[in-house]
Amino acid sequence: MPVLVMKFGGTSVANLDRIRRAAKRVGVEVAKGYDVIVIVSAMSGKTNEMVGWVKETSPMFDAREYDAVVSSGENVTAGLMALTLQEMDVPARSWQGWQVPLKTNSAHSQARIEEIPPENINAKFGEGMRVAVVAGFQGISPEGRITTLGRGGSDTTAVAFAAAFDAERCDIYTDVDGVYTTDPRICGKARKLDRIAFEEMLELASLGAKVLQTRSVELAMRYKVKLRVLSSFEEQSDEAGTLVCDEEEIMESNIVAGVAYSRDEAKMTLMSVADRPGIAAIIFNALSEAGVNVDMIVQNISEDGRTDMTFSCPTDQVARAEKALLGIKGEGGLNYADLVADTEVAKVSVVGIGMRSQSGVAAKMFKVLSDEGINIRVITTSEIKISVLVDRKYMELAVQALHDAFELDKAA
Amino acid sequence: MPVLVMKFGGTSVANLDRIRRAAKRVGVEVAKGYDVIVIVSAMSGKTNEMVGWVKETSPMFDAREYDAVVSSGENVTAGLMALTLQEMDVPARSWQGWQVPLKTNSAHSQARIEEIPPENINAKFGEGMRVAVVAGFQGISPEGRITTLGRGGSDTTAVAFAAAFDAERCDIYTDVDGVYTTDPRICGKARKLDRIAFEEMLELASLGAKVLQTRSVELAMRYKVKLRVLSSFEEQSDEAGTLVCDEEEIMESNIVAGVAYSRDEAKMTLMSVADRPGIAAIIFNALSEAGVNVDMIVQNISEDGRTDMTFSCPTDQVARAEKALLGIKGEGGLNYADLVADTEVAKVSVVGIGMRSQSGVAAKMFKVLSDEGINIRVITTSEIKISVLVDRKYMELAVQALHDAFELDKAA
Numbered sequence: 001m002p003v004l005v006m007k008f009g010g011t012s013v014a015n016l017d018r019i020r021r022a023a024k025r026v027g028v029e030v031a032k033g034y035d036v037i038v039i040v041s042a043m044s045g046k047t048n049e050m051v052g053w054v055k056e057t058s059p060m061f062d063a064r065e066y067d068a069v070v071s072s073g074e075n076v077t078a079g080l081m082a083l084t085l086q087e088m089d090v091p092a093r094s095w096q097g098w099q100v101p102l103k104t105n106s107a108h109s110q111a112r113i114e115e116i117p118p119e120n121i122n123a124k125f126g127e128g129m130r131v132a133v134v135a136g137f138q139g140i141s142p143e144g145r146i147t148t149l150g151r152g153g154s155d156t157t158a159v160a161f162a163a164a165f166d167a168e169r170c171d172i173y174t175d176v177d178g179v180y181t182t183d184p185r186i187c188g189k190a191r192k193l194d195r196i197a198f199e200e201m202l203e204l205a206s207l208g209a210k211v212l213q214t215r216s217v218e219l220a221m222r223y224k225v226k227l228r229v230l231s232s233f234e235e236q237s238d239e240a241g242t243l244v245c246d247e248e249e250i251m252e253s254n255i256v257a258g259v260a261y262s263r264d265e266a267k268m269t270l271m272s273v274a275d276r277p278g279i280a281a282i283i284f285n286a287l288s289e290a291g292v293n294v295d296m297i298v299q300n301i302s303e304d305g306r307t308d309m310t311f312s313c314p315t316d317q318v319a320r321a322e323k324a325l326l327g328i329k330g331e332g333g334l335n336y337a338d339l340v341a342d343t344e345v346a347k348v349s350v351v352g353i354g355m356r357s358q359s360g361v362a363a364k365m366f367k368v369l370s371d372e373g374i375n376i377r378v379i380t381t382s383e384i385k386i387s388v389l390v391d392r393k394y395m396e397l398a399v400q401a402l403h404d405a406f407e408l409d410k411a412a
Numbered sequence: 413m414p415v416l417v418m419k420f421g422g423t424s425v426a427n428l429d430r431i432r433r434a435a436k437r438v439g440v441e442v443a444k445g446y447d448v449i450v451i452v453s454a455m456s457g458k459t460n461e462m463v464g465w466v467k468e469t470s471p472m473f474d475a476r477e478y479d480a481v482v483s484s485g486e487n488v489t490a491g492l493m494a495l496t497l498q499e500m501d502v503p504a505r506s507w508q509g510w511q512v513p514l515k516t517n518s519a520h521s522q523a524r525i526e527e528i529p530p531e532n533i534n535a536k537f538g539e540g541m542r543v544a545v546v547a548g549f550q551g552i553s554p555e556g557r558i559t560t561l562g563r564g565g566s567d568t569t570a571v572a573f574a575a576a577f578d579a580e581r582c583d584i585y586t587d588v589d590g591v592y593t594t595d596p597r598i599c600g601k602a603r604k605l606d607r608i609a610f611e612e613m614l615e616l617a618s619l620g621a622k623v624l625q626t627r628s629v630e631l632a633m634r635y636k637v638k639l640r641v642l643s644s645f646e647e648q649s650d651e652a653g654t655l656v657c658d659e660e661e662i663m664e665s666n667i668v669a670g671v672a673y674s675r676d677e678a679k680m681t682l683m684s685v686a687d688r689p690g691i692a693a694i695i696f697n698a699l700s701e702a703g704v705n706v707d708m709i710v711q712n713i714s715e716d717g718r719t720d721m722t723f724s725c726p727t728d729q730v731a732r733a734e735k736a737l738l739g740i741k742g743e744g745g746l747n748y749a750d751l752v753a754d755t756e757v758a759k760v761s762v763v764g765i766g767m768r769s770q771s772g773v774a775a776k777m778f779k780v781l782s783d784e785g786i787n788i789r790v791i792t793t794s795e796i797k798i799s800v801l802v803d804r805k806y807m808e809l810a811v812q813a814l815h816d817a818f819e820l821d822k823a824a
Contacts, residue, residue, distance in 0.1 A: 016469055050488060056428055057496040065498070068506050069491035072484040076462060079481035083470040086477070094480050098510065099556060144511060 001125070004034040004168040006157035007136065009029035010044035012173050013077045016084075021279070022173065022232055023084040026131055030090055035125045039136040039158040039166060040081055042073025047137075061106035067138070067148045071097070074135035074154070093124065097138035097146065102157070104139035104147045111139055111147035113156065116164035134161065152213025159216045162167060163223035170225050171241075172212065178242035179204070179211055181408035182259040183364045186396045189409040193257065194239070197247040201227075201258040203351040203385045206287065207260035214226035220244065247353050252412040255354030255361060259402045262347040265295070266318045267377055267389055270309040270325065272337035275302040282332050283309060290324035292317045295347070296380040309336075312389055315343050343410035345377055346395035349387040350402055362386050368405040374398055390410070413537070416446040417582040419548065419570035424585050424644035425489045428496075434585065434644055435496040437709060438543055442502055447537045450480070451548040451570040452493055454485025455755070459549075475520035479550070479560045482755035486547035494545045504543035505536065509550035509558065514569070516551035516559045523551055523559035528576035531805050546573065565623025571628045575635035582632065582639050582705065583653075584624065589643035590654035591616070591623055594671040595818035598808045600819040605652070609659040612669045613639075615763040615797045619672035624656070632656065646725040659800065664824040667766030667773060673813045674759040677707070678730045679789055679801055682721040682737065684749035687714040694744050695737070697719060702736035704729045707759070708792040708799065721748075722790055724801055727755050757789055758807035762814055774798050780817040788808055 006029065008022045022038075029036050029059045041047075054061050078094040085092035100120060104111035121132045136154030139147045149156050155172060162170035177192065179201065184190040195266055196204075198221035204242075205214040220227045230241025243249075273279055280299070287294055292313050301309040313321055318341050325339055355361045365386055369376060374397065378389040390398055403409065418441065420434045434450075443450050453459075462482045466473050489589055490506040497504035512532060516523035533544045548566030551559045561568050571795055574582035589604065591613065596602040608616075610633035617626045632639045640659075642653025655661075655786060685691060692711070699706055704725050712720040725733055730753050765775045777798055781788060786809065789801040802810055815821065 013735075016465060019469070053428060053488075053492055054495060057431070057492055058499045061495055062498055062505075064567045065491045065495045065506055068494075068508070069488050072487045075484045075487075076465075076481050080465055080469055080479045082480075083473055085468060086474055087470045096478055096480070096558075146508075 001033055003037060003165045003167040005037045005039065005158050005162040007039040007154060007171065008041065008172065008173045008232060009154065009175070010047070011175045012042040013040055013081065014044045016080070018232075019077065019080055019084050025232065025236065026085060026171070027088050027090055030130050032237070034168070036131045037121070037161050037167070038081060038131055038133045038228075039154055039161060040074060040077040041136050041154045042077055046073035046076075064145050067108050067146050071135070071138040071146050071148050074137050078133045078135040082131075085131050085133070090131055091129045092133055093129060093217060093260060093382060094133045094135070095121065096135050097384065098140040100134065102139040102148070102160070104141060105335045106141040106143060106147070106261045108141070108145075108147055110150035111141065113139060113149070114158045116160055118164050121165075146349050152215060155213045155216035156219060159219045159223070159225050162225040164250065167225070169228055170218070170220065171228045171230060173230060174211065174230065175233065176211060176229075177231035177234060177240070179244070179258075181257070182399055182403050183261070186261075187259075187400050187403050188402060191409050191411070195243045195245060195250045195253075196257055197250055197253075197353050198244060199247065199353055199384055200351050201244045202380070203349070204258055204260050207262060207347070207349050207351070207387070209385050217244065219274045238412040253354060254352060254406065254408060254412045256350045256352035256406040256408065259399050259408065260349045260351060260353050261395055261399055263392065263395065264315045265312050265345050265347045265389060266315045267310060267312050267342040267345045268321055269340045270336045271340060272306045274310050274333065274335065275305055275307040278332065279334060280309070282328060283332050286324045286328045287313075287321055290320050292321045292324065296378050296389065298378050298380070302334055312345070312347065312378060318343060344392050345389045347387055347389055348395060348398045348402065349385055349407065351385045353384050355384050364405065365402060367400055368401050372397055372401050413445055413447045415449060415577045415579045416441050416812045417449045417451065417574040417579045418571050419451040419583065420453065420585045420644060421566065421587070422453040422459070423587045425452055425493065425588050426456045428492070430644070431492055431496050435493060435500060437585065437644065437648065438497060439500050439502055442542045446580070447676060448543045449533070449573050449579070450493060450543055450545045451566055451573060452486060452489040452545060453548050453566045453760045454489055454753065458485035458488075476557050479520050479558050483547070483550040483558050485561050486549055490545045490547040494543075497543050497545070502543055502544055506547070507533065508547050510552040512546065513683065514551035514562070514572070516553060518553040518555060518559070520553070520557075520559055522562035523553065525551060525561070525572045528572055530576050533577075564627060565596060567625045567628035568631060571631045571635070571639065572812050574637040575631070579637070582637050584639060584641050585642060585644035586623065587643065587645065588623060588641070589646060589652070590641050591656070591670075593669070594811055594815050595673070596607065598673075599671075599812050599815050601815060603821050603823070606823075607657060607662045607665070608656045608669055608764050609662055609665075609764055610656060611659065611796055612763050613656045615761070615794070616672050618671055619647060619674060619759070619761050619763070619799070629656065630716065648668045660703060665766060666764060666818065666820060666824045667770045668762045668764040668818040668820065670763050671811050671818075671820065672761045672763060673807055673811050674806065676727045677724050677757050677759045677801060678727045679722060679724050679754040680730065680733055681752045682748040684718045685721050686745065686747065687719040689715055690744065691746060692721070694746050694823070698736045698740045699725075699733055702732050704733045708801065710789050710790050710792070724757070724759065724790060730755060755788075756804050757801045758804040759799055759801055760807060760810045760814065761797055762818065763797045765796050767796050767798075776817065777814060779815050783808055784809055784813050
């Protein structure tokens, strides 16, 4: 029988009523003839509670014990989901990570999946089990200890199972009903997308759209797993939600798929740095060692052998960045006139695979912003994305204007 | 290095502060040179919460899923205890049942322990680990699924580990500071015992003293595990608490070790039953099939070929017993004039291995009760125990009078 993977996040299994509602959705797919693998998160709040206990107990905790503790919430929901399905006369059983086994490396608390041998679960499907309920987020290390996959690990678990079992699709049930052209909270015209390409979803996820974890999208793209995002709080049809898929499966699409934004950006500028080889390496190596996540980097045109070096990073890393840069002043001949931090900026991006073949997107974006009187502080581009830093007070206006200009409220 | 097993119940690990307090006790024993196996329960209340979820989800639940769910609380405390010990610089790690592995049969939710191979844990002791923190109450079935051991399972886990690792002693930390001659709440003169024999502890446990689970005492007796009961809420010396041990290790003891009582007893009498072979079998077979736990049984002297048959059972099983007995009226020639239930009785027992060699204990007991004007309804005896049913209103008086008469407030 064809296999379907269905993943339910913490809010979708937050209590017994919601577990029942999710189980009904599973029952619908079983009735269609699928063998279903259900991946569950812990009830919302449970994992955070346990993380709190671990950190209070041991600030520099042993990650192996952290994993043993924080993985327990998923075991509870997996068992309860299996029982709920059994009550509906659907043959189901729960599986903990080590029982599958979901094999990972030994990088505790952020383990990578290495292998999911399908034999054990397939044997049970062969005996008439229709649903394998798997505790998400957890696996087993080569040493036989419990590992966890890090934030968003249950999405990644779901995609990995879909790949290992050659599933027809991987449905991610969540508290939103799909992927939107932009955040509906700041743009009333935001439109739910029926389909989006993996690459676009990846860019949107890394730009701050919180629907799917970047890692799960990467995995889906690599193994060509059709990923569907849909709401667990609405009645669903086969066409509900948003399908994240290979671009070949999208017949027509807008040049721009969506507009993303990130509020927590800061712009830092090192004024009047000597413009010679090795200087950039010193600066960004120091920032990297200090754990600063540098995003955009721009270097001005050199004048008299000196230049300004600008980069952006999350607002809450500004102090760390300043400390790191003060620490290397003078090192390897690095000196600079001043270090200026601007924490009143935001990043606005347009994303779309159509940009590859269509020129003029950047020009249009800059004109739209200019027409609104919005000054662009920094620009970076990739093959399918253009990002700009603007003053934060203009962020919402910029999103709305770009959404209008690229006509994202209309389907292709 | 010699091995010590220490078990902490739910109230002893109810929060992070209490886990720290328990860990300090473990640290004391490690400092003495022991390799320690710590068995932990779930934080108090957690297991009951999960049992509630399972029963609400599925009243006739699949016991395999029940076990997968309700075993999760112990995993949390095991990890937190290991982290707490590490913070104190004590090399420790947590073990879940399947990791040890603690092998059980497949009787889910009331599994029996079959084997605890010590190799894995001993290998880690050999590498310098000083404490193995084991999640109590759980094991793994031959099919590779999680099992639980039933009520009081963590005590049983602790004793089984002590046997498997040939531990010097098994210390059960709980919320009382030992085993008393009787319940201090109803007899102010109750005295903590320094030592008590396995057989006596077994009788007291089955008679309602809640300090230790009967099953763990049976196991300790079979494998000659020295069991110590002591409080996790007090500073402890090597001589604290009560040692439950082989009777040879008790030099001097009172003839009577303790007085136990049970409030929830009912007395039922079948009046004027035909006194011929097979009648008792019919009656008690029917009660057994109805799930009635019959305790004491007394048959009156026969008159004119008829007799009265009296038995006791828990108060909340009276309705079930009545139904069962009405159901068999007439069957196999069984008839009786009347069925009388008295739910206003209580059981009072004296227990002591000294009774084996010392006669006159029963006579003394009956005289004490008679002197207080307490009428005895039913009597049963075993080698080391005498139990009587009395009117419930006299229960406390009976306990106090017997405690005085056998001078239990004084050590031997």
